[in-house]
Amino acid sequence: MKKIFLSIIILFIFNFKALAHVEHYKELNYLEYELFRNNQSIGYHKYDFSKEKDILSIKSEVKFKITKLGVDLYKYFATSEEVYKNNKFLKFSSKTNQNKKEKYVKIDVDIKGNLNIDGSSFKGKANQDNIVGTWWNHEIIKSKAQISAISGRIIEQTVTFVGKEKIKIGEKTYNTLRFNFKSSDKSLPDSKKLNTDIWYEENTFLWVKAAFDKTGYWEYRIKTFK
Secondary structure (H helix, E strand, C coil), X not given: CHHHHHHHHHHHHXXXXXXXXXXXXXXXXXXXXXXXXXXXXXXXXXXXXXXXXXXXXXXXXXXXXXXXXXXXXXXXXEEEEEEEECCEEEEEEEEEEECCEEEEEEEEECCCCCEEEEECCCEEEECCCCEECCCCCHHHHHCCEEECCCCCCEEEEEEEEEEXXXXXXXXXXXXXXXXXXEECCCCCCHHHCCEXXXXXXXXXXXXXEEEEECCCEEEEEEEEEC
């Protein structure tokens, strides 16, 4: 019985991968998420999508702060731009101020289709199958590794389909597919390990929610999309 169940799960994920494509988001113009830490609202993450002929550009802005007794303990601000041409990745760049520490990433594609990464944590080449970890694109579930959108670090990952779930955010209930992303490298220190749950809407593949536990329980909850 267990083997049959696993076969169904593998088949499901295979079909989900086949549908995963940047072109699926061609009608999307804007995404906004509210960020929570220990169930308290601390900031936002916004995505603006623009299309011109065969170019898709996604600009994002993240801002949050953690305060205690009126004192700012931690501040974070980042901007990025992700560009696709004919639905294929072309380039990515970001600048991040992480509690007064500056980080950055620049990624482009060489003539062989490999990725050139210039980041504050990694400089070098990466396989073209790796994907930038910006979560809005559900193609990330089929990648063996994601690239940190903050520092360029390559994070090898194991993706597990957890199951179908109904989740309510605000007044809306979503039928979602839940996936867990974990670092494949068990030797990494806990501070570097990936362990994040992501929920995508079943029919639209819209990123609805993310959650992880790291110095508190964090959640991204969708606020607006159009």
